[in-house]
Amino acid sequence: MTRTPFPTAPADVSWRPHARRVALWSGVAGLVLVLGGALVALSWRSELPSTVASHWGSDGHPNGFSSLGTYVAVLVVTGVLCVAGFSAICWFWGHAAMTRRMVGASSVWIGAFLAVITVGSLWNQRGLTDAAHASDHGGVVALAILVPLVPAVVAALLVPGDPRIAATAPVRVDAARTPLAPSERAVWLRRVRGGPGLVVGVVAIAVTAAAAVLTHLWPLLVVPVLLTALLASFTEFEVRVDASGLHVRSLLGWPRTFVPADEVLAASTTTVNAFAEFGGWGWRVGRGGRIGIVPRSGEALLVERTGGRSLVVTVDDAATGAALLNTLADRAR
Numbered sequence: 001m002t003r004t005p006f007p008t009a010p011a012d013v014s015w016r017p018h019a020r021r022v023a024l025w026s027g028v029a030g031l032v033l034v035l036g037g038a039l040v041a042l043s044w045r046s047e048l049p050s051t052v053a054s055h056w057g058s059d060g061h062p063n064g065f066s067s068l069g070t071y072v073a074v075l076v077v078t079g080v081l082c083v084a085g086f087s088a089i090c091w092f093w094g095h096a097a098m099t100r101r102m103v104g105a106s107s108v109w110i111g112a113f114l115a116v117i118t119v120g121s122l123w124n125q126r127g128l129t130d131a132a133h134a135s136d137h138g139g140v141v142a143l144a145i146l147v148p149l150v151p152a153v154v155a156a157l158l159v160p161g162d163p164r165i166a167a168t169a170p171v172r173v174d175a176a177r178t179p180l181a182p183s184e185r186a187v188w189l190r191r192v193r194g195g196p197g198l199v200v201g202v203v204a205i206a207v208t209a210a211a212a213v214l215t216h217l218w219p220l221l222v223v224p225v226l227l228t229a230l231l232a233s234f235t236e237f238e239v240r241v242d243a244s245g246l247h248v249r250s251l252l253g254w255p256r257t258f259v260p261a262d263e264v265l266a267a268s269t270t271t272v273n274a275f276a277e278f279g280g281w282g283w284r285v286g287r288g289g290r291i292g293i294v295p296r297s298g299e300a301l302l303v304e305r306t307g308g309r310s311l312v313v314t315v316d317d318a319a320t321g322a323a324l325l326n327t328l329a330d331r332a333r
Contacts, residue, residue, distance in 0.1 A: 019094025037115030194235030195296030197281025
């Protein structure tokens with residue numbers, strides 16, 4: 001199988017204004033949430049012990065303490081670094097609306113998560129003279145995971161989709177084609193299942209569920225439940241090529257993406273190392289802003305499209321799918 005190099009410097013930069021707007025407003029929103037939580041916590045200084053509980057053990061009791069200023073500062077710095085990292089991804093690699101939506105949601109979620117952790121953990125310590133008597137942290141952690149999902153989803157929905165940009169040039173001459181008669185129709189359909197990421201996910205679910213049960217921190221059972229939903233959504237995909245273009249969707253129906261045939265510049269095959277090139281498995285953003293649907297490493301379908309975007313899907317028989325997509329993209333012109 002011939003390895004097609006990934007595009008590294010797309011000439012089309014029409015995505016930049018969209019990406020930078022999302023990076024700015026979602027970054028500001030995340031920071032406002034983090035700083036808002038910090039200000040609320042600092043306003044309680046007179047009601048809190050001289051040293052506050054900053055870490056809880058597996059038995060639900062505090063086992064780490066610090067000054068209020070240090071505790072709040074650590075959470076704020078963590079939030080600033082996370083939001084800055086997400087915003088940088090969007091600023092430099094936000095070619096696709098999917099990337100921009102993930103960044104917008106992530107920046108808002110982490111800001112709200114840290115705000116709830118800050119306020120919730122210190123709320124339980126108001127009026128105490130000894131932080132060692134603070135109540136268990138499980139309920140606060142569960143709320144910190146669930147509550148931020150609402151503003152995160154809203155942030156993702158506020159990000160507009162990619163504008164339709166039909167290609168003006170033919171599919172590249174050197175791209176493989178499937179010979180079809182003018183009136184002949186064809187569909188290519190494959191499923192791709194998770195590899196190492198599935199194993200990692202199952203282990204994480206088992207460990208978090210066991211930890212919640214053994215420590216009797218029942219609210220923390222929300223973590224393995226959410227991990228199970230994520231695992232089901234991101235480890236098995238259906239990949240379809242037909243006259244309309246390329247469709248990729250989770251077997252649960254979401255997430256999903258679609259590349260219209262008239263936006264395909266060229267489809268080809270490549271070989272992907274999911275961890276080295278995308279930092280892990282699942283629905284990822286890789287170098288250069290390309291989107292990767294990579295539940296495993298190996299043979300992959302690479303689709304270069306208008307707007308400086310590209311999509312990589314690890315799937316068997318990628319050469320057949322690429323050739324058919326090029327033929328159908330020719331017809332769409």
